[in-house]
Amino acid sequence: MxxxxxxxxxxxxxxxxxxxxxxxxxxxxxxxxxxxxxxxxxxxxxxxxxxxxxxxxxxxxxxxxxxxxxxxxxxxxxxxxxxxxxxxxxxxxxxxxxxxxxxVLATPVARRMAADLGIDLDEVARTGPGGRITKGDVEAAVGVSSRPAAGTGAGRVRATPAARRVARERVVDLAEVTGGGPRGRVQAADVMAHESRPALGPEPEFEAVPLRGMRRTIAARMQQSYQTAPHITLTVEVDMSAVEALRDELNARAEGLGVARVSITAILVKVCAWALQSHRWVNASLHGEEVHLHASSNIGVAVALDQGLIVPVIRSAERVGIAEISSRLRDLTDRARRGVLAPEDVRGGTFTISNLGMFGIEHFTAILNPPESAILAVGRIAKRARVIEGEEGDKVAVRPMMTMTLSVDHRVLDGAVAARFLKDVVEALEHPNLLLW
Missing domain, CATH: 2.40.50.100 (RNA polymerase II/Efflux pump adaptor protein, barrel-sandwich hybrid domain)
Structure with a gap:
């Protein structure tokens, strides 16, 4: 049936x-x-x-x-x-x-391989039963497409099947289209953008791009979050001297053991996961008339993609070592950028970290990722003068300082609760030995 x-x-x-x-x-x-x-x-x-x-x-x-x-x-x-x-x-x-x-008759394996390699199945020889395209046919087509065309010295244009279809429909020469995909591969959007360019006359004042897919959903969710959840923001500076020393020591050991290097973000994930265990109202989410206080610290880390923002989750980060967190983070980030995350990779987050420090950003505020009640925005580490208190009096020293801004949902928790959490995060970053307690 x-x-x-x-x-x-x-x-x-x-x-x-x-x-x-x-x-x-x-x-x-x-x-x-x-x-x-x-x-x-x-x-x-x-x-x-x-x-x-x-x-x-x-x-x-x-x-x-x-x-x-x-x-x-x-x-x-x-x-x-x-x-x-x-x-x-x-x-x-x-x-x-x-x-x-x-x-076009083709095996599923052949279709996936053709899509990955930008091969148009309409142009592949069919040697399988009943004229079906096999994996071997696609591999043979790859070998042909990689060879220069006779008399031209140029290879075949790398393009996705969708791009080739759009090009045929709109009579566009793919050789004239600038590819915006991985390794310069021409995508359908590139073909449409090429066709929309005016042949003559002045450049248009703007390009109207419709909100689609991930971007449209992000727009709706962020608008809902900002209009529905009253945000409180708290900002602190933290001396990252101890964290940088810890990272350098761990990475020196990582090289000898052949394991993944540790990043600052991985240490932040561990510290926040540790602190959330003592501040359950920060590790919470709002569902209608109920607040869910989560037992595990499931930390989402924002990853920027061309089409928008995605937040893969490191589950139960309070139970995992920094090296393992760094390895998971590297894997999730790589798969997010390749577009191969599984649904379970982005489910169940209880707290989010958004780090823009690698772009040179000093300070910013982030919008809550619903239904979570808190998100931490992290800026770059920069050398700044800091007053150091000591028994012999105060002195000024240059230290690697980082700015963090915590945004919380005022419906779920008050500023004092958020402040105590942020204070513990700062203390753990400045004194990482606290993580051993």
Whole structure:
């Protein structure tokens, strides 16, 4: 019998998801557990697996379409089976899309490899059963595309399948398009931007870019947070001498052990996780008329992407050593930038750190990441004069100083509670041995 493919709810607050691309086309064979399509939420881009083995049919949605969660988007049929009477036929948009671009038979592995390498399946030789493109066909195409074209000295233009499709539709020469993707790969947006450039006349005063995908969701969530949660902000300076010495010592040992180097952000994660265990109202989230006081310190670290901001989470950071935190942080950041985070990587955060110090920023305030009650904004470390108190009197010394600003939800906690938490964070950074208590 027909098995519906449902748009899953990947996150607690998720209401919709955007279809990125169908990996398998209507009429193609699919095995249970193999990827069917790619969808994007406000936090992650993920592959949706087939719920059953059979033939994909009755596709209801097309790329770039925003779909409510739990909605049926396609069906998996048995060979020879037709859609049941209660099932919706393929959407007109999907029918038109398939008519304009007939499906290319290819194995799921071949499709993923082609997408990763920017290979257009329409241009790949088909040697598999029934004219299906195999992994070997894509590998062979890579070898051909990497060789210079005869008489030109130029290789094939690297472009995503979507970019090649848009270029064909709009009669755009990909060789004239500047690629904005990884390693200069031409993306669909690059083709559309190239086509929109006026051939003659003055440059336009502005470019109207619609809010889409992650950017649209961030805009809505940040507006809601800023308008709904009354923010309190507290700012402190901290002497980072002890932290820098600790980092240097740990990294010297890391080189000998062959483990990941420790970053300042990793130490901040550990210190905040430690302090949150004593300040449960900072490690809290607001849900309607209830405040949830969390037992674990699940620290989210903001990562900047071209398309927006994402906050992967290091879970139970109070139980993990600094070296392990640094390793997890490196892995999460790398996967975030490659767009391969899993939904569980961004779920369940209880506190967020946003560090803009690497951009030379001295001080800034961050907007709360709902439903969390606190977020820490971290500036750069810079040498500044500081008065050092001692038994023989005060003296001025140059120290590596860092500014931190804590924003909290006044509905959940008051300024004094936030101040005590921030005081403990400063003390732990200036005296890291406190973490051993």
């Amino acid at each position: 027909a098995v519906p493919v449902i748009m899953p709810k990947l996150e607690m607050s998720q209401e919709t998801a955007t279809v990125v691309a169908w990996i398998v086309q209507e009429g193609e064979r699919i095995e249970k557990g193999e990827p069917l399509l790619t969808v994007e939420t406000d936090k992650v881009t993920v592959e949706i697996e087939s719920p059953a083995s059979g033939i994909l049919g009755g596709i209801q949605v097309v790329p770039d379409q925003v779909v409510p969660v739990t909605e049926t988007i396609a069906y998996v049929l048995q060979p020879g089976e037709t859609l049941p009477e209660w099932a919706e036929p393929s959407s007109q948009a999907a029918v038109q899309a398939r008519a304009a671009h007939p499906p």
